[in-house]
Amino acid sequence: MKRLCALALVLGLAACTKDHGPTQVTPPGDSTIAVSFPGGTITAKIAATSTTRAAGLMNVSTLGANSGMLFVFGTNHTPANCAFWMSDTPLPLSIAFIDSTLKVISIDEMAAETTTYHEPTSACRYALEANQGWFTSHGVAAGTTVTFSLPAGTIIDP
Numbered sequence: 657m658k659r660l661c662a663l664a665l666v667l668g669l670a671a672c673t674k675d676h677g678p679t680q681v682t683p684p685g686d687s688t689i690a691v692s693f694p695g696g697t698i699t700a701k702i703a704a705t706s707t708t709r710a711a712g713l714m715n716v717s718t719l720g721a722n723s724g725m726l727f728v729f730g731t732n733h734t735p736a737n738c739a740f741w742m743s744d745t746p747l748p749l750s751i752a753f754i755d756s757t758l759k760v761i762s763i764d765e766m767a768a769e770t771t772t773y774h775e776p777t778s779a780c781r782y783a784l785e786a787n788q789g790w791f792t793s794h795g796v797a798a799g800t801t802v803t804f805s806l807p808a809g810t811i812i813d814p
Contacts, residue, residue, distance in 0.1 A: 687807055688702070689702060689726065689807065690804060691726055691802060691803075692802070693791075693794060693795075693796045693800055693803075694795065694800065695794035696722065696796075698722050698723065698786050698790070699720070699722060699724075700723070700725055700784060700804075701725045701726070702728060702806065703726065703727045703728065704728035704806075704812045704813065705811060709727050709813075712725060712745070712785070713745055713749065713785055714745050715744055715745070715746070716745070716746070716747065717746050719747065719786070722786075723786070724785050724787075724790070725784070726782060726783075727740075727784070728781070728806065728810070728812050729780065729783075729812075729814075730813060731814060738753060738775055738779075738780045739773045739774065739775040740766070740773070741770065741771050741772060741773055742767060742770045742771070743770070743771050745766075745768060747768055748765070748766060748767055748768045748787075749765075749766045749786065749787065750763060750765055750785070750787070750788050750789060750791050751763065751764050751774055751783055751785050752786075752791055752802075753780040754781060754782040754783065754802055755778070755781055755782075756781040758782075758801060758803065758804075759800070759801055759802070760796060760798055760799060760801075760802060761777055761778055761780055761798060762776050762798050763791045763796065765788055766788070782802075
């Protein structure tokens with residue numbers, strides 16, 4: 657069987673393994689979910705690992721009108737541990753900091769290519785980046801409730 661699998665691999669044929677059911681092969685940051693507010697919905701890429709959170713939307717020059725990135729933290733973080741800046745990010749963004757009860761803590765406007773720190777006013781569990789002005793134009797403010805569900809099997813770094 658091992659030789660047959662090796663031959664199949666050399667020939668580029670299907671792998672010879674037992675069927676253990678579906679596996680998650682989506683790279684971090686490629687999963688998307690709908691993040692809904694009473695005034696609209698953002699389709700957001702998920703950044704739940706330290707690697708995807710660190711990269712964020714760096715070097716992204718455009719976002720769809722209702723697109724963004726949802727940063728997921730493993731536990732409630734202090735405001736300083738939830739700080740964001742826009743180094744190497746060529747488009748202006750708005751960020752909504754969200755607590756573990758899915759309420760918006762605060763919203764901040766972030767200028768492109770800056771190193772100014774933006775942090776929530778209290779501990780956060782999530783941060784959602786979108787095109788600058790999206791939250792204001794959709795009636796989202798501190799205290800607004802957010803609705804979303806992370807996909808099963810989402811790996812979250814602390």
